[in-house]
Amino acid sequence: MENPLPIDPKDRLIVALDVPTVSDAEAMVSRIGPAATFYKIGYQLGLAGGLPFAAGLIAAGKQVFLDFKLHDIGNTITHGVASVANMGATFLTVHAYPQTMKAAAEGARGSKLKILAVTVLTSYDDKDLVEAGYALSVGPLVAKRAAQARAIGIDGLVCSPEEAANLRGIVGNDMSLVTPGIRPAGSAAGDQKRIMTPARAIAAGADYLVVGRPIVEAADPKAAAAAIVDEIAQAKAQQQQQQQ
Numbered sequence: 001m002e003n004p005l006p007i008d009p010k011d012r013l014i015v016a017l018d019v020p021t022v023s024d025a026e027a028m029v030s031r032i033g034p035a036a037t038f039y040k041i042g043y044q045l046g047l048a049g050g051l052p053f054a055a056g057l058i059a060a061g062k063q064v065f066l067d068f069k070l071h072d073i074g075n076t077i078t079h080g081v082a083s084v085a086n087m088g089a090t091f092l093t094v095h096a097y098p099q100t101m102k103a104a105a106e107g108a109r110g111s112k113l114k115i116l117a118v119t120v121l122t123s124y125d126d127k128d129l130v131e132a133g134y135a136l137s138v139g140p141l142v143a144k145r146a147a148q149a150r151a152i153g154i155d156g157l158v159c160s161p162e163e164a165a166n167l168r169g170i171v172g173n174d175m176s177l178v179t180p181g182i183r184p185a186g187s188a189a190g191d192q193k194r195i196m197t198p199a200r201a202i203a204a205g206a207d208y209l210v211v212g213r214p215i216v217e218a219a220d221p222k223a224a225a226a227a228i229v230d231e232i233a234q235a236k237a238q239q240q241q242q243q244q
């Protein structure tokens, strides 16, 4: 089952700490304060000394999503994931290729680390997939990769909120749906192509929302995070009412 305990709306927001240095990250986490409990660390910060910083966040009681989007030969993936498995992070991303997902599941076996498979990046549309040599368009490729991830026993999927409702039908409640491409009403899309507001993403079935620039580039990151958590809480309450 997805989660035995209900998830607090605050824990559904994952703030992407896409900042250049550990001191920027420390300042951001302290500005956001209790408004966020879950942080994502990707290449930008991770490769700039962010791993000890991630360990510190975990020790301070925050949840950490290590977004390394691994993709390599199976042996390298299994050993790489095994190196991450005992750091105490909650999520680690790999690309949703069958060999990669199988190897990652093996590397994480026996640990609490959950593997998320990135289906099709939210900055891609159908035209980008053609350019990259794919025959399938976004919807069918995401669906195919989701079914493969489920068969392999992957814990969750990273997808656009546009695919969340369809994916629930494919993977049921067994897997977490983690959606970047979140844009509160009025915020700039930037390089994202498949986007939704926080409320619409939750209504579509997303479990966790990943939000970077709308929070870390806001004049008041704490208020921006709190507003998104409120929107998540309202959308969740509405969804629960509809299900009764």
Ligand SMILES: O=C(O)c1cc(=O)[nH]c(=O)n1[C@@H]1O[C@H](COP(=O)(O)O)[C@@H](O)[C@H]1O
Residues within 6 Å of the ligand: 016, 018, 042, 067, 069, 093, 118, 120, 121, 122, 123, 158, 159, 180, 181, 182, 190, 192, 210, 211, 212, 213, 214
């Ligand atoms: O794996 C991810 O987190 C990810 C997958 C994806 O398809 N699209 C995507 O935007 N992301 C990440 O989610 C974050 C989105 O950031 P913003 O566009 O600034 O909200 C970035 O850190 C991306 O690396």
